[in-house]
Amino acid sequence: MATLTVPQEVPSPTEDSETLRKAFHGWGTDEKAVIQVLGHRNARQRKIIRDTYQELYNQSLIDSLHSELSGDFGRAVILWTYDPAERDARLVNKALKSKKIGINELKVIVEISCASSPHHLLAVRKCYSFLFECSLEEDIIHEAPPSVKKILVGLVSSFRFDGAVVDLDVADDEASKLQETVALKQLDQDIVVWILSTRNVFQLKATFESYHKKYGNFLEEDIKDYGNGLLASLVTIVIRCVISPEKHFAGVIKDAVAGWGTDEDALTRAIVSRAEIDLMKVKEAYLEMNKTSLDNAVKDDTSRDYGAFLMALLGQ
Amino acid sequence: MATLTVPQEVPSPTEDSETLRKAFHGWGTDEKAVIQVLGHRNARQRKIIRDTYQELYNQSLIDSLHSELSGDFGRAVILWTYDPAERDARLVNKALKSKKIGINELKVIVEISCASSPHHLLAVRKCYSFLFECSLEEDIIHEAPPSVKKILVGLVSSFRFDGAVVDLDVADDEASKLQETVALKQLDQDIVVWILSTRNVFQLKATFESYHKKYGNFLEEDIKDYGNGLLASLVTIVIRCVISPEKHFAGVIKDAVAGWGTDEDALTRAIVSRAEIDLMKVKEAYLEMNKTSLDNAVKDDTSRDYGAFLMALLGQ
Known part of the structure; x- marks a missing residue:
């Protein structure tokens, strides 16, 4: 459920490199051309463009972007252009x-x-x-x-099994173990690290559900109530990222645009890193959580080339 | 410093597969032919033979080996044939x-x-x-x-940096930290795990050398004196594997052939897993430690096809 849009007929990597080179030529930069090319190519295509550009001009595309672009727009385009x-x-x-x-x-x-x-x-x-x-x-x-x-x-250091293998007995057992450590305010025990860092995502979801059934509360709520500062906040984010990455990232974007000013680094990170994964789902989660569209929120809080680039990644 | 020998002119994967198939044909198996092919092909070549055999006969080579070979010989050949x-x-x-x-x-x-x-x-x-x-x-x-x-x-879970970057101040500092935990008999502290599992091999060697300089003893000796059972033994093996894998494996082989009887599983594991890496160095370490050659020790303790296969991997 990516939001990135790639044209049906993609120019060759050489043509793309030439378009970028032309955009960098002379005084100023043609930012629109940069967005038109890089904002509409997937990771594999961007890699080939990087390689082709290097070959054609004996210079790294990332270096060229660094010298041509600046500010939030520059940082966003460069992050996106990296592998x-x-x-x-x-x-x-x-x-x-x-x-x-x-x-x-x-x-x-x-x-x-x-x-x-x-x-x-x-x-x-x-x-x-x-x-x-x-x-x-x-x-x-x-x-x-x-x-x-x-x-x-x-x-x-984790390398979780990448499949939906769930053992409900293990889930029950580990829900109890987590409850004990939360009750004792001992989130730093090895068992907490082991459960959260070695179990596959489906198993962890089953454990969190078992916790909710057994103890009536959601684990992350209990951690908030009984936790101890930074570690508790971190474990809460782990749980959220496991249960629903899209809700987590919708929250990151909400926080980034909330109130006066914008946290551009967080906004860029969320959009750039999820545009090829699940940004469509993030949009849905955002709409459900805030009753307003993510696209509008981003449009209201950003401007000019930076805004235009994020809107491109958002599929506009 | 591998010991594996590959002929200058290697038959095609199809020829090798046919030779193996023929060796499996009818009653009994032509073990010599199996050794002649698999005992003289490197990992990449064995992979292509596995793929070609599967394609030609619609059967996995590993399955064929399982049904044709048995005992220590069968186990050794199958281990060697895996990726x-x-x-x-x-x-x-x-x-x-x-x-x-x-x-x-x-x-x-x-x-x-x-x-x-x-x-x-x-x-x-x-x-x-x-x-x-x-x-x-x-x-x-x-x-x-x-x-x-x-x-x-x-x-x-470690993924050590794979290069010779050493910080001598860090080595000194971590030598002291290790000394404290050894003195307190607290090898289970996080700091011990972190040092041993995240530092690159060159950095760890510098830390062990610094320990020796500062405290007069080798770390592994102090651990043996002050340690606590299984954990102490395990940490000692970690230190040995970091300092000199070849000495470690020479020791494994020595233990496997020592006294009456042979630990064939350990002997097979050491030879099969190092034949393409550093078995030549293991031989040198063995000779230095025991004043007798590893080849002779293996020859004396093994027989028939099993012995012949190990000798092939040893470069004989």
Whole structure:
């Protein structure tokens, strides 16, 4: 349920590269042409354009974009132009190298661990290690707040079984185990990390449902009531990303456009990273949650090239 | 430094498949022909033979080997014929499903986590998940002895940076941290798991050297003196596999052939899994440690087709 639209007849990678090169030529940049090309090509097509551009002009397309574009528009186009694994490796690295790591930075890591495919997560780890010459886990242990190091290392190291195999007895048993740790305010126990980072998504959903049936409350509500700061917030986001990535991202976008001003980094991240996955579902979730369309919310909060680029990814 | 020998002119995969099919034909099996083909083909060539055999005879080569061969010879040839990642996934699964999991079973998991490339470990995890419909970590948490669950999950989930980047300050700092946990007999602390499972091999070697310089003893000796059973033994094997996989495997083979009788499973595992990696170095380490050649030790302890197959992998 992607929102990205690709024309029925796609120009050749050489033509696309030439269009981009022409858009960069001389004073100023033809931003519309950049949006017209890159905003309507999927990840595989963008990869071939990157390769072709490099071959034709002996320069990296990403470098050209860096020197031609700026501001939120530039950052969004560049993120989108990266290979998805490289994009996410860079997003995680930026989050970890922030001056202050709060729940908004940690969200990025949870999204990549719990709302992406297991294979994508492995690709991100490979790319991280290639780009930054250390494992992602090393940087987490070095940079993340102490209370969340253990669960983050578990989450990013996970390789969940990618199928709908569910054992209801295990779900019941692990719902009880989670209840015990929540009641004792001991979310940092190994068992919590193990359940959340090794079980497949379908099994986890069954565990959360079993929790609700047995104890009357949703697990994330109980964690909010009994939890302890950053770790509790992080576990809540894990649960949300497992149960419904689309609702999570609808929430990210809602927070980004709420009130005065806009959190452009969060808005860009949500749209760029889901446009080829489930942004249509995110739109539906947004509409249901807010009784107003996501497209309108984004249109109202953004302008010019940045707005036009996001609207392109939103399928407008 | 592999020992595997491949003929200069390799028959086509179709010819190899036909030779194997002929060897299986009628009563009995031509074991020599099986050794002649499979014992002299590398992993890539074996993969193509598996595919070609399947295509020609609409039957899996592994299934044919299962019905034609038996005993230690059959087990060795079949392990060798699998794709290396599948072989290791099956070895780990067998270890985890043993009636009693002791240090010999745990050794298999440590070897794959600490004496293989990070990319191979990821391939093993992918394959495990495909074959057994759950993550390797889930099975470890379910099956492994409690004292070693945490470190095993850390080790198999690792994706170490695959290069020689070393920070000597970090090495000094982590040597001290390891010393503290050893002195307190607290090898189960998160910091031990993090150091051993996230640092690259070169960084870990520097840490072990720093430990030796600072405290006069080798870390593994101190662990033996102050340790606590299974966990201490396991950490010792981790350290050995990091410092010198060849010495570790020389030790595995020595243990397998020592005294009356032979541990054929361990002997097969060591030879099959290292023949394409570093078995030449294992031979050198064996000679240095035992003043007798590994080839002779294996020849003395094995016979017939099984012995002949191992000798083929040893480059004889």
